Amino acid sequence: MFDRREFPSGLQLVPHKAAALERAIFEAPAPTLATVALEQGNGREARPTVSAGDRVRVGTLIGRAMDEGTVAVHASIAGIVRAIEVRETASRAGQGLCIVIENDGSDQNEPGLEMVEWDSLSPEMLVDRIRAAGIAGLGGAAFPTAAKLAAASRRPATHLVLNGAECEPWICCDDALMRERAADVVLGGQVMLRASGAARCTIAVEDDKPEAIAALESALAAAADPRLELRLLGATYPAGAERQLLAVVTGTEIPHDAYPTDVGLLCQNVGTAAAVASLVRTGMPATRRVVTVTGSGVGRPGNVEARYGTPIADLVAACGGYRSDPRRLIAGGSMTGRALPCDAVPVTQAVNCIIAATAEDLSPPRREMPCIRCGDCAGVCPAGLLPQSLLRAAGADDAELLETFGLADCIECGCCDYVCPSQIPLTARFRSARAARALRLDEQRRAAEARERYARHERRLAEAAAAEREAFEAARRRARGGPE
Numbered sequence: 309m310f311d312r313r314e315f316p317s318g319l320q321l322v323p324h325k326a327a328a329l330e331r332a333i334f335e336a337p338a339p340t341l342a343t344v345a346l347e348q349g350n351g352r353e354a355r356p357t358v359s360a361g362d363r364v365r366v367g368t369l370i371g372r373a374m375d376e377g378t379v380a381v382h383a384s385i386a387g388i389v390r391a392i393e394v395r396e397t398a399s400r401a402g403q404g405l406c407i408v409i410e411n412d413g414s415d416q417n418e419p420g421l422e423m424v425e426w427d428s429l430s431p432e433m434l435v436d437r438i439r440a441a442g443i444a445g446l447g448g449a450a451f452p453t454a455a456k457l458a459a460a461s462r463r464p465a466t467h468l469v470l471n472g473a474e475c476e477p478w479i480c481c482d483d484a485l486m487r488e489r490a491a492d493v494v495l496g497g498q499v500m501l502r503a504s505g506a507a508r509c510t511i512a513v514e515d516d517k518p519e520a521i522a523a524l525e526s527a528l529a530a531a532a533d534p535r536l537e538l539r540l541l542g543a544t545y546p547a548g549a550e551r552q553l554l555a556v557v558t559g560t561e562i563p564h565d566a567y568p569t570d571v572g573l574l575c576q577n578v579g580t581a582a583a584v585a586s587l588v589r590t591g592m593p594a595t596r597r598v599v600t601v602t603g604s605g606v607g608r609p610g611n612v613e614a615r616y617g618t619p620i621a622d623l624v625a626a627c628g629g630y631r632s633d634p635r636r637l638i639a640g641g642s643m644t645g646r647a648l649p650c651d652a653v654p655v656t657q658a659v660n661c662i663i664a665a666t667a668e669d670l671s672p673p674r675r676e677m678p679c680i681r682c683g684d685c686a687g688v689c690p691a692g693l694l695p696q697s698l699l700r701a702a703g704a705d706d707a708e709l710l711e712t713f714g715l716a717d718c719i720e721c722g723c724c725d726y727v728c729p730s731q732i733p734l735t736a737r738f739r740s741a742r743a744a745r746a747l748r749l750d751e752q753r754r755a756a757e758a759r760e761r762y763a764r765h766e767r768r769l770a771e772a773a774a775a776e777r778e779a780f781e782a783a784r785r786r787a788r789g790g791p792e
């Protein structure tokens with residue numbers, strides 16, 4: 309019998325996962341042209357290490373991470389680099405620098421890739437291997453996994469939580485992965501325990517995934533590692549939100565101005581754990597992921613293993629093509645996803661789901677009405693905010709009030725929109741306000757840096773003038789024949 313936890317707020321949404329889960333994960337054909345984005349989804353671009361005309365193999369480094377917040381990028385197919393240019397991507401910016409590789413059909417791997425003896429490596433060496441492999445969080449945020457592990461080991465972390473709470477109504481790539489590759493999830497958890505120094509690992513799964521739970525139970529029994537456990541959660545949206553999940557699983561609230569690692573916690577997606585397991589088993593860096601391809605506009609929904617850089621159009625084709633003319637292509641879930649400009653955009657580590665949505669999948673156009681102060685939005689907010697108060701502050705463009713009402717804690721989950729009887733697009737307003745806040749903070753940071761630079765410059769001038777004065781006085785004393 310497992311300990312089962314409930315979320316205090318959120319929504320019960322109708323799931324649309326059954327069709328995609330009808331068959332096992334299958335591999336999409338390697339693309340003829342892979343357009344590998346140097347920004348894998350977290351807003352930070354790697355620097356190209358290849359030029360047009362270079363030959364690459366599967367696993368060749370093609371983009372170097374220049375800092376902790378960026379992931380290294382590797383070729384997902386073997387062939388010739390045809391171009392390095394800006395293309396449309398699924399990123400927030402809508403486009404980014406990509407490396408276009410023409411497939412030579414050889415599917416040759418980079419030489420020297422071999423399994424990692426992870427249990428004989430130090431935690432630092434293990435984090436370095438994960439960093440070099442370019443593994444990012446596969447839950448949608450694509451934050452570099454090594455950066456989180458390194459931060460956790462510095463604190464140090466005590467508790468690792470593997471997030472298998474896939475709460476968006478259409479996304480089921482993690483469910484499929486836990487059903488079919490539960491042993492990899494468990495192995496990834498063990499590797500990340502070593503890398504982070506955490507003492508225990510909880511795999512958190514919603515209780516509406518019985519096949520995944522059974523597979524994880526067997527994998528945990530086979531591993532016989534007392535540090536790992538399974539915990540069931542009520543199926544509530546957004547159970548998978550990191551802070552909310554950690555609070556429910558561990559009982560520790562994370563202060564709004566702190567990171568999970570500040571309170572000894574670390575959260576990784578179950579897909580990320582499987583990617584780490586794949587690295588230690590094969591030595592192959594991050595070159596592919598499982599993507600849910602679904603929606604009423606797709607012939608045969610499914611979970612497809614796709615190489616990074618594969619056009620979305622190829623994934624739809626692998627799932628039976630378009631069934632009818634979809635109104636919208638969405639990357640991510642129906643609650644938090646983003647509309648794509650076209651189906652030529654490539655798969656990145658952040659793309660966990662593609663919904664080809666027809667009119668029947670989309671809510672009818674909203675007719676916004678004034679707020680009636682019913683309080684329904686506050687009742688469902690998983691971050692414990694007062695969305696109606698935030699809305700007033702956003703309307704007045706009052707930065708101070710937005711801060712007071714906790715704009716920074718909004719996770720843009722869309723729960724408040726969903727229940728609002730006045731059909732107010734609250735999340736869109738908060739997203740704009742957060743973007744304006746980020747811009748303001750960035751300007752403040754730059755202004756503070758400029759002030760600091762100016763102060764340093766002034767200090768240097770004053771020190772140089774003092775040294776010059778001192779030298780002059782010493783020379784004068786020498787000229788008078790006195791002591792120096």
Ligand code: SF4
Pocket residue numbers: 678679680681682683684685686695696699727728729730731732734
């Ligand atoms: S749910 Fe809508 S109408 Fe009700 S208080 Fe919130 S914003 Fe206002």
Ligand code: SF4
Pocket residue numbers: 685688689690691692693694695717718719720721722723724725734735738
């Ligand atoms: S979008 Fe923000 S304010 Fe609205 S329910 Fe989610 S966390 Fe709360």
